[in-house]
Structures are given as structure tokens and as C-alpha cells.
Amino acid sequence: MPQRVAAPPLRSRTVFAAAHVVADPRADVSPDGPVAVDWDATLAFRRHLWRHGLGVAEAMDTAQRGMGLDWPGAAELIRRSAAEARAVDGRIACGVGTDQLASPAAGLPPTAGLDEVRRAYEEQLALAEDCGAQAILMASRALAATARGPDDYLTTYDGLLRQASAPVILHWLGPMFDPALAGYWGTQDLDAATDTFLEVVAAHPGKVDGVKISLLDAGREIALRRRLPDGVRCYTGDDFHYPELIAGDDHGFSHALLGVFDPLAAVAARAVRALDGGDTEAYHDLLDPTVALARHLFEPPTRYYKTGVVLLAWLAGHQDHFTMVGGLQSARSLPHLVRAHQLADALSLFPDPDLATYRMRSLLKVYGVTP
Template identity: 55%
Template sequence: MHGPGDFHRPTSPITSRKVYAAAHVIPHMDADNTPGAPAVIDWEATLAYRHELWSYGLGVADAMDTAQRGMGLDYAATCELINRSAQEAATVIADNRYPALTSLTVRDIIACGVGTDQLNDQPVEPGDLQLVIDAYLQMLHLVENSGAKSILMCSRALAKAARTPQDYVQVYSTLLDAAQQPVILHWLGEMFDPQLAGYWGTTDLAEATAVFQSILEKHSEKIDGVKVSLLDAEHEKQLRATLPSGIRLYTGDDFNYPELIDGDGELHSDALLGIFAAIYPAASTALQAFDASDAARGRTILDSTRELGLHIFSAPTFYYKTGIAFLSWLNGHQSGFQMVGGLHAGRSFPHLVRTFVLADTAGLLLNPELAAKRMEELLAVYGAKTTTRTLTGVS
């Protein structure tokens, strides 16, 4: 094995980029972690993972799709996650717990998703816009009252209720008017959630972008930034160049993040990324290099993780969460390889083996002995240990 990379925690806040790592949740290992069962969260382990991210100077994006929002994390667990994470973030700031967070605020280190999960089990019909607005507002109030920054997520219910692009404009305008502080708008592509196909009222990307931009222009004072997860680097660059002044572009492109964060010499993207929950030591070290005006080194470090990112987020992309939980287990952050809703079965055994190989190559197995022991155990459980002598060259 290659051993850990030359990664280190920052001794002061990261300043050249604004970054949030979208974190996963860890279940109790003896819970009924099967599809459809209520999520039973191991809060100690889940919050400890957020401390790990904070200690490396990264903000945490919580209650997002990485936390299995809409894929195993039920509404009650989502609300509790938001409150617990925000309370933990407030304690970290009050105690000045980590040098990497000195002088930062709670909103700098925790942002939480605002969605319409309470409608997941209700029939939503075309035209039910007020039903969607009320659900959004309920969670917007929850997140704002927690002290976290709000991330307005795309809504499956709105995708059902909206009949025209103007319906989206109406809903988002209502929400932004109600927001007490600037929010992040999240545009999640259908590769992450097939139920969001045709979001913004059209399947044409240029037309959808025009609808999205009309909202940004009308409500720019209420928008901290936009988080775009379309896995389309050229589209992101074009959008980034046309954003109203003061609005950040938080890349959600887990394929092309190295070049987007590096930038083109004039503009760069900030980041709100699920992959950062898996590569956080490398991501932090790269960002520290950007802070030190050593962009070449920062880019090299990020590039060294790209193949792992491409693999973890390979199709079907919405199962990327399994890879993040798998690396969490290999690195000792959870006692077992399980996920709420049974999502630990979301990837094949060969996929997991390849994840192990690529994580090792990138120096992201921080305790190689533990990772090797756990991988040996997994090989045995899957019936492969007696026939697999080496993982070198696994494709």
C-alpha cells in the first residue's frame, strides 16, 4: 500500500476559496438499516465526522443528498440532523475549537438543505404550488432558527406541481422574499436524482439556465451563491461568468472540480461537494496551497484525487454516497460498513474494490493497517479472499 499522503490540517482559516463538504450520516449498526425503515442515526459518530471536516478548515453542508436526503433519511431524522449539526457548529465556534476556524461564524461552517421531504409520501398534483411553498417555508424556518446557512434544494414535489417555468419563478421568489439571510440556491441534475428531470420547467439546458438566471437577477441581494451539480464544466464556466455581482458559484461538479476550483486566471469556483467528504485531507491541503499562491501545487493535489472522484460518482451517480460511507469505514470513522435505507448495497463488490485501490493510490487511506484489515474482512465476506492475492491492477 502507498500509505497516507502528505496532508495536514491548516493552522488558520482557508481564505482563497469558500468551501463546504457535503457530509454523510452514520447509522447505528444494530438498527434495521433496510430500505423503507426509519433512519436510526449514530449521532456520536455522525457528529464526530463533522468535527473531522471542521478540523481541516472545511465548512460542512448538511442534510443534503450526500446525507441520503430522499434516499433513506426520513423527514424526522432530517430535522434532527439539522438541529444537532447546527448546535454542534455553534459550540465549536464558541469554544474556538479549531485553529482553522478562528474568526469564522456558524454560517461559515455549517449550511443545511431546505427541501420538501414532508411531502414525499403525499400525492402532489400539477398546480399544488402552495402546498410546496408551505413545505419549503416550514423547513426554511427550521434551518434559519438553527443558525445554519440555508441551501434551497431542488424539490421533487415542485417538479410534480409546476406546470410552467413561471411556476418555478413564483415559488422561488416567494421563498427568497421570506428568507431572513442570503441563501445558496442548489441546482441538482437528474443524474443525481432522476425525479428532477425537467427542473425549471424545461428539458432544454439553455432555457432552464435562463429561468434560473432570471431568479438570480431579481433576488441577488438574497442569494449568497449558487450550487450547480450538472457535471458539465463548460456550462458552469459560462454561468459563472454571468452571475450578478456578489453571488458565488459553488461547484457541485464532482468530476471536474480540480479545473473549476483552480479557475481560468480570472474567475474560479468555490465548492460545495460530496467528494470533499471523502478526500477532505487532500482537499484542505490543496486549498492551503491556493492560499499560499501556489496554484500549481493546489491543482496537482486536486488532480491526484480526480480518478477516485470519477469512480465514486460513476453511473448510476446517485449511489455515490455508498463510496463515501465505504471510505469512512475503511478509515475508522464508523464501526461497520452500513448505511441507512440499506444503501450500503448500492455498489457492487468490484466497484468497492476499485474504490479501495484508488483511495490508496491517492493517499487517502490514513490508517493503512486498519484499512487493509477491513478490506481483508470484506474480501472474506464476499468469498473472494481465497482467490485474490493482490488488488494491484484491479480495473
């Protein structure tokens, strides 16, 4: 039976790690077929995150949402992870989107109108809330393809926030993570998009726990968080500048909802606990050196960062194979993977460095390279 999380909660910052899924390598599936997930290993990894005192951001892009994980698979992931969270007293927030609908990014013509987009969001919102999870309203490819301007975004989000039974997290994911989201909030002008985004928040501040910004632009995030209503958190999704954004300045700080904290869970938790104790120097000593690895994992094309994340989970012993949903383990080159291992090893991220080295050498042999 699952046991309650032993780690003390983080106090000074709310920190979520967006978690990856573990594929079932034994399943006979095709890249465009139904997903096959190793549920035992997937849930065990979430317990690993909770043991460090982090929250789990579930069914997000780190879990290959829209890049191998379809809506039926995401729905099952939300159900199982939410039940596990209740069993071990872990914090969880789940991605709510519209991926039941045809995706332009998958080469399919956008057929959904705004009503269909709204109903798809509502279906997923209901599932997350019925499971007892906090909802993260993710950016929608279908809405980006359908909306004719900012007013369509305002109307859609207004309806969703009115229905939400508890405060949600609003997620703005930039096109570097998903090219289909270019021009989100109805414009390519980021200043105008920011105004529309903040207009959504201002209309329903009691229904917005916080906003997650994934634009890889620290200055823009800082400027936006200073404009948020009192009580609305800013969750950084900036996997390049997270140490400085979480540390903050005289005007405030960002909380965190980060894919890079999947492989960095232990060090991230130690760093934030240093902040809890007022030791900013120790915080930076722990977290600043991880940025080189993060920048490597998230180098363009940024959306393929999941491959490096899963590689590191395998090397660290959290799963028994380097296989991904949809075959995405092939999305990064061998030199990229070798460098990820080197950077992670230099940070002492592997509980068993010898195991990590053995597994990396075995991967090199698969590629026909003699270690």
C-alpha cells in the same frame, strides 16, 4: 466538551464538504422505516471536516436525503449539527427542501400543489434559520412534479427568497443525481433552464449568497458563473471537474460544495491552502490526482456515489462499520468497492493503511471471496 476548531480558515475559496450520515447498525429497522442514526459518529465526522477548515453542507444528497434519510431524520440532523457547529465554531449550511411531501421518486403519486410545496419549503427554511444555519434551497421533487412551467418556479422561489432572513445558496441538482429532477426550472432545454435560474438570482441578488451547480458539465458551469451578478458566488457541485473549476481562469473561479470532499477533506484543505498562498502548481499536484477516484465513485448510476463515500469513511477509521441508512451499502458491486479502496490507497487517503486493508479483506470474506 467540544473544542473550537484549530485549523485556520481557508481564505481564497469558500469550501463546503457535503457530509454523509453514519447509520446505527444495532437498530432493528426496515429500509422504509424511520431512520436510525449513530449520532456520536455522525457528529464526530463533522468535527473532522471542521478541523481541516472546511464548512459542512448538512442534510444534502450526500447524507442520503431522499434516499433513506427522511424529513424527521433530516430535521434532527440539522438541529444536532447546527448545535455542534456553534460549539466548535464551525461553518454550516443546511439543505432545505420539501421531502415532507409524497415523493414521486418513491413510487407515490404527486398530490401536492404549489401552495403545499411552498409551505413545505417554508417549514424547513424556518427550522434551518432558527438553528442558526445558512439555508441551501435544494431542488424539490415535489415542485418538479407539480410545476407547469418556468413561471411556477419563478413564483415559488420569489416567495421563498423574500422570506429568507439571510442570503441563501440556491441548488440546481441535475437528473444524474436524482432522476426525479429532470426538467427542473420548467424545461428539458438546459439553456432555457439556465435563463430561468439566473432570472431567480437577478430578482433577489441580495438574498442569494451563491448558487451550487451539480450538472457535471464544466463548460456550462463556467458560462453560468460569468453571468452571475456581482457578489453572488458560484459553488461547484461538479465532482468530475472540480480542480479546474476551483482554480478558475482569467474571468473568475468557483467556490466548492462537493460530496467528493467528504472522503477528500484533508487533501482538499491542503490544496486550497496552496491556492491561498498563490501556489497553483502545488494545488494541482495535490488535487488533480484525486479525479480518478472521484470519477469512479460518481460513475453511473451517479446517485449511488454515497455507497463509496461511506465505504471510504469506514476504511479510514471514521466509523466502525459499513452499514448505511436504508441498506444502501448494497447499492454498489464488490468490484466497484474494491476499486474504490485501491484508488484511495494509491492517494494515501487512509490514516492507517493497515486498518483499511484489514477491513477491506473482512468485507471480501463476507462476500465469500478469499483475499
